[in-house]
Amino acid sequence: MKNIHNFCAGPCLLPQSVYEQASQAILDFEQTGMSILSISHRSKEFIAVLEEARSLSLELLGLQHKGYVALFLQGGASMEFLRIPYNLMQQKAGYINTGTWSAKAIEQAQLMGEVSIVASSEDRAYTYIPKEIHVKEPLDYMHFTSNNTIYGTQFNSIPKANAPLVCDMSSDIYSREFAYDQIDLIYAGAQKNIGPAGVSLILIKEEILGNTQRVIPHMMDYQEHINKDSLYHTANVFAVYTCLLNLRWLKQQGGVAAIERVNNQKAALLYQTIDQLDFVQGVAAVEDRSKMNVTFRFTEERMNGVFDQLCTEAHIANVQGHRSVGGYRASLYNAVTLDSVAVLVNVLEQMKTVI
Template sequence: MKKHNFTAGPCILAPSVIENLSNAVKDFDGQGLSLVEVSHREKAYEAVHMEALSLFKELLNIPDGYKVVFLGGGASLQFCMIPFNLMNKKSAYLETGVWASKALKEAKLFGEVVTVASSADKNFSYYPKGYSIPKDADYFHITTNNTIYGTEIHEDMDCPVTLIADMSSDIFSRPVDVKKYGMIYGGAQKNLAPAGVTFVVVREDLLGKVDRKIPTMLDYRTHIKEDSMFNTPPVFAIYAMRETLRWVKSIGGVAKMFEMNKAKANLLYNEIDRNTMFQGTAAKEDRSLMNVCFVMTDKFKEKEADFMTFAKENGMVGIKGHRSVGGFRASLYNALPIESVQALVDCMKEFEKKNA
């Protein structure tokens, strides 16, 4: 039976990426050695590394003045690296979910932090609007997509101060106007690669302005200077990223990916809204294209476990909702084909036919 991979991350990769990664693990570049055995100083790997950096810049249309670095530690390490490097006295945060809250917590270790707005009052099921950003803040931090709650910021906002965005789970899912951001960062394990590498896109003129001394490994300038090879990089994950970026380019780039993602999300949301047994949990105007969260309607609450079993029997993988939300979550990351979304929709229709 064909499996349909809706897991929230680590998540689905394109078939060509899996195949090329598998081959490289057996024999990298015809060297008779595995990708995970070769030195990161080998010219063959250096070529992979530099191509990944180049494709990242090309596909995201990153302008001059910005640097891209690949780091370890996940997006969670960035929660402290950002204030370490960019916060002198004060920063502002939009609290829209678990990861935004964790980022905010770390920033408080470095100075004054203003929570400009929060959606915690409704279990992070919407994005706050109409808030005021303090103009004396060193930066304003947002999380553009929330994997747990299925909400997303769909446009690049105008911001009176430096805008920093955690784009872990929606990077490369839509075109981004990078010029509106001082920094974009995220873990790669949603749309780019297996866990192990973190991307940072930072405007270089923002660096070196804080009063504090920064440990060498936590200073972005260290990694910019060495093209992300100050220490041994996560070779396996960066190779996978290179293959993913090649795949994105081959299908038409980020604009085409955005078109495909909208079609997938619309297909599933339309079924959720139509089906008498299900309902969405996120505010409609803030619904994520990447993570679709839904539950059984009150009338059919007792059928939740039955649907989970039915879905698994029909090849659906990873649709159980996060424990803080419950219900179901279908992650529609870039590599998920629309055929898998259609299979889930058909599964929901069949379950309704048998149970409603």
């Protein structure tokens, strides 16, 4: 099999050991004689998987014993765009608009009540993170997106608000140390650094629930899912199991602090190369560059074809920019190796001799 250097923005690369263990579980899950695809979501075997995954998801972020509950739900992060205002909005919520996913969250929140855009980077095509955000008006909660996959920007610190703080961390959760316990509700689609597509993770302080006085449909009610231990309806058994394998792998690497050191090396190597080459331009403001999604363009359109061909020859895949903005994007999620980044850097260096 070819050694493909996969920089896909999502679904992302997972560690080889996770693929191998998940593959074996499809044939025989932990010597039960049954496939993980066919066991009951209420069997003692899967309950053990779910409980460990929920526990590890909190432990790796230092959130155990701090009033947080972990849920594995379906619908992806996009479902949470609506579920959050359903559960938290009484009159007005604040949102920081830093790109497409923030805008989608805002659109859904507006169905439930008033939304105040407390800060935005739309004026410069979302290429930076707003600074010095001061929120004075009363809010039911404030929402931000920690990392913006399309534009390659990332929050370096947590914004302040006199209200519960909500964060979409779909693309950088478990990639770096952060003051996670300053955020009251963290949600993430699994398909970046948690596991495969098809499930989402919600980490929530239970104390912020129950204030809206509205009747919430059970599927949309966090408290209902908490009461049912993420099993209000049939769980995505295979996806949760694969998430557990990946969380175990992360713990074996030394946890979030250890993987952050590797992620910093990968990002530094690629950004340094981009900055040194006069025919490549980084898209995001330097001080707000994402360490997960590196966005760049070439100064001349003709270079795109050369780069594409060199990438094909080097077995590099999925570096095209998001369809809405074009250019190129290399996603450096946890399982992407420094060796793969070095191959991409080598391709960029090769272009000096062929353009």
